[in-house]
Amino acid sequence: MDVDFALIGHQESWRTAAELLAVLRGPQRTALPDDEIKDILPWIPPRAVCHVDIRSTAGAKARGVYIDSFIPPDRLDAAYVHENIARVRGAAACAIKAGAKIVSLGGFSSILIEGNVDQLPQRRDTVFTTGNTLTVAFIVQGIRRMCYLAGRNLRTSTLLIVGATGDVGSGCARCLAPFVKHVLLSARNQERLRKLAAELKCGGMQVDMATHLQQFSSAADIVLCAASLPAPSLLPYRISSGAIVCDAGYPKNLCPNADMPDARIFFGGLGQITGGMKFAPDLDGILNRHPFPDVVHGCLLEGMALALEGRFEPFSQGRGFITPERVEAMESIAARHGIYLAPLFNADGPLEDALHRQTAGRGVVVGEPTREDFAASPLA
Amino acid sequence: MEPLLDVNASPMACSSLSSSAPIWQDILAQAMTGELLAAMNYASLSEICDDPAEVADALEHAEGERGHAASFAAEGRKIGLEVLHNVDAKHWKRLREAFLRSIAQRDFIACLIVQEIMLESFAVASYSRVGRVAPGTLGQTFARIAAEEEDHVDHAMSILRAERALDAQRFDDKVHRLHLDVMTTLAQMLAKECKDGHCEVCHASCVKPSLFDVRLSAAELRGASLRQYLKTLDMLGIPGERTLEWVTQLPV
Numbered sequence: 260m261d262v263d264f265a266l267i268g269h270q271e272s273w274r275t276a277a278e279l280l281a282v283l284r285g286p287q288r289t290a291l292p293d294d295e296i297k298d299i300l301p302w303i304p305p306r307a308v309c310h311v312d313i314r315s316t317a318g319a320k321a322r323g324v325y326i327d328s329f330i331p332p333d334r335l336d337a338a339y340v341h342e343n344i345a346r347v348r349g350a351a352a353c354a355i356k357a358g359a360k361i362v363s364l365g366g367f368s369s370i371l372i373e374g375n376v377d378q379l380p381q382r383r384d385t386v387f388t389t390g391n392t393l394t395v396a397f398i399v400q401g402i403r404r405m406c407y408l409a410g411r412n413l414r415t416s417t418l419l420i421v422g423a424t425g426d427v428g429s430g431c432a433r434c435l436a437p438f439v440k441h442v443l444l445s446a447r448n449q450e451r452l453r454k455l456a457a458e459l460k461c462g463g464m465q466v467d468m469a470t471h472l473q474q475f476s477s478a479a480d481i482v483l484c485a486a487s488l489p490a491p492s493l494l495p496y497r498i499s500s501g502a503i504v505c506d507a508g509y510p511k512n513l514c515p516n517a518d519m520p521d522a523r524i525f526f527g528g529l530g531q532i533t534g535g536m537k538f539a540p541d542l543d544g545i546l547n548r549h550p551f552p553d554v555v556h557g558c559l560l561e562g563m564a565l566a567l568e569g570r571f572e573p574f575s576q577g578r579g580f581i582t583p584e585r586v587e588a589m590e591s592i593a594a595r596h597g598i599y600l601a602p603l604f605n606a607d608g609p610l611e612d613a614l615h616r617q618t619a620g621r622g623v624v625v626g627e628p629t630r631e632d633f634a635a636s637p638l639a
Numbered sequence: 640m641e642p643l644l645d646v647n648a649s650p651m652a653c654s655s656l657s658s659s660a661p662i663w664q665d666i667l668a669q670a671m672t673g674e675l676l677a678a679m680n681y682a683s684l685s686e687i688c689d690d691p692a693e694v695a696d697a698l699e700h701a702e703g704e705r706g707h708a709a710s711f712a713a714e715g716r717k718i719g720l721e722v723l724h725n726v727d728a729k730h731w732k733r734l735r736e737a738f739l740r741s742i743a744q745r746d747f748i749a750c751l752i753v754q755e756i757m758l759e760s761f762a763v764a765s766y767s768r769v770g771r772v773a774p775g776t777l778g779q780t781f782a783r784i785a786a787e788e789e790d791h792v793d794h795a796m797s798i799l800r801a802e803r804a805l806d807a808q809r810f811d812d813k814v815h816r817l818h819l820d821v822m823t824t825l826a827q828m829l830a831k832e833c834k835d836g837h838c839e840v841c842h843a844s845c846v847k848p849s850l851f852d853v854r855l856s857a858a859e860l861r862g863a864s865l866r867q868y869l870k871t872l873d874m875l876g877i878p879g880e881r882t883l884e885w886v887t888q889l890p891v
Contacts, residue, residue: 280887283883283884283887283888284887284888285888288888291887291891292891295831295891298831298858298861298862299861299862299865299891301862302861302862302863302865302866303865303866303869303883303886304866304869304870304873306869306873306879306880306882306883307878307879307880307883308880308883309880310880324880353879540880540884
């Protein structure tokens with residue numbers, strides 16, 4: 260039976276890979292030792308792992324399939340880019356074979372393909388979306404919510420975006436820059452940085468850019484890591500005390516530690532499908548290991564939202580086309596089906612209750628906006 | 640007397656061959672045993688075929704596999720080695736017995752699944768890897784035979800796909816039943832270490848730890864074989880999530 264949507268992903272750590280293989284192996288067999296997992300997993304060709312049934316709060320249902328590209332968690336760097344693109348191509352072929360009408364590219368797959376969409380296999384009735392528009396939406400909503408909970412004023416803040424020229428980074432820059440005092444853009448590609456900075460400056464925004472974090476003279480109050488930091492230890496020197504830090508990179512590699520004791524770090528780009536989601540076989544908590552139920556990366560949720568809406572179109576493709584208007588349109592589609600920003604959390608667990616307690620003590624939280632409010636007026 | 644080394648081999652190949660000859664001897668012994676077992680399987684298959692064309696086909700395949708075994712033996716002689724084989728070695732014997740159970744049931748399709756999907760996946764993948772690293776004609780022979788075995792698989796695929804089209808559930812269940820029998824044994828053979836004693840094919844101690852010396856590894860041969868097997872099952876149309884479960888449940 261053909262499916263409505265397909266989600267292409269991979270395991271972000273050897274621990275999650277081990278958990279996935281343990282479930283597939285069954286409880287009656289001993290778990291594979293770590294060295295065997297590292298030897299076997301890279302040889303597994305991309306394939307469907309489970310079916311995914313989702314439900315909209317508006318009553319619609321959709322059936323999908325999760326396809327793992329089996330990119331080994333330690334092969335996410337540039338040295339493996341061709342091998343990994345081949346794996347994503349293989350996963351895309353599986354999605355086509357499954358009859359998926361829309362395919363979301365999750366995690367690193369999206370990063371690999373955002374500039375290489377022409378390398379995906381083609382079929383008339385299957386479209387691909389990187390899912391980056393909904394990822395941007397949830398990052399922006401998360402930053403706004405974190406500011407609200409921490410009693411911060413976005414408009415007086417300096418925002419640093421690391422990985423600013425990627426599809427997600429540049430989309431976030433376009434959405435957030437008009438609402439902050441000063442924007443610092445950081446990325447490796449000088450030419451792309453210059454282009455993005457010029458675009459934002461045309462809108463009257465105060466923008467600085469640098470290829471290395473050390474080159475910035477001012478410290479940031481809000482940091483968005485849209486790319487995994489090769490050296491997270493550099494970050495503390497560029498942020499002010501108590502800064503809000505959104506880790507939206509893949510894989511996420513920032514955690515509250517001694518280097519940034521005052522920083523309020525949260526994982527960005529995640530949403531929750533409140534109508535519910537079921538895996539068969541039951542891989543709940545394995546494929547979506549988060550402290551809250553039915554939480555999924557925005558990139559994957561975009562395909563689900565479009566499937567529930569019956570809009571099988573390549574909503575996000577290429578690099579640099581995410582605008583505030585597109586983000587708002589995607590947020591509206593998602594919200595219609597009960598797909599909202601996930602409650603905020605980081606590697607240590609949920610954040611919002613603790614923030615509530617802290618800010619309530621200072622009398623900050625009055626008439627708190629709901630997640631629906633954030634989705635309904637994303638850029639207000 | 641046979642020349643000790645192939646005249647076409649490069650000086651680098653000659654020196655690496657002489658130092659690693661005991662490793663190649665064991666690799667050739669495993670390959671030759673597999674080919675002779677395949678020849679026996681095809682000969683047995685010919686006995687249950689009703690169609691004269693199928694009988695001729697099976698006998699031709701048996702002859703081809705014997706030819707492969709002879710090629711491996713010849714490669715051994717080129718480097719001054721006598722390649723011994725042992726189709727009664729414990730793992731190979733179990734594989735033969737599994738095949739004979741399908742023969743006893745006169746189940747032509749099951750025989751094809753065991754020989755062409757399971758055993759040949761292992762042969763194609765491992766010969767291809769060996770072909771890449773083995774020097775001179777030794778490598779060429781492994782690569783050539785890998786390509787010929789792949790042709791066998793292609794031939795069987797059309798028959799098996801047609802069979803699956805008749806009743807996919809029944810076909811997939813049969814593959815799974817055979818997988819539990821045959822692939823469990825193959826997985827034990829392909830394990831990184833032979834944990835349950837000597838395989839009875841290697842001429843001395845287990846060759847697996849020495850494979851690194853010829854730029855191979857047991858893990859690589861196992862991985863490549865499992866990948867080939869999964870891809871072959873994909874080509875048959877068996878759902879990927881199902882075959883993934885099967886493979887993850889194999890012993891290591």
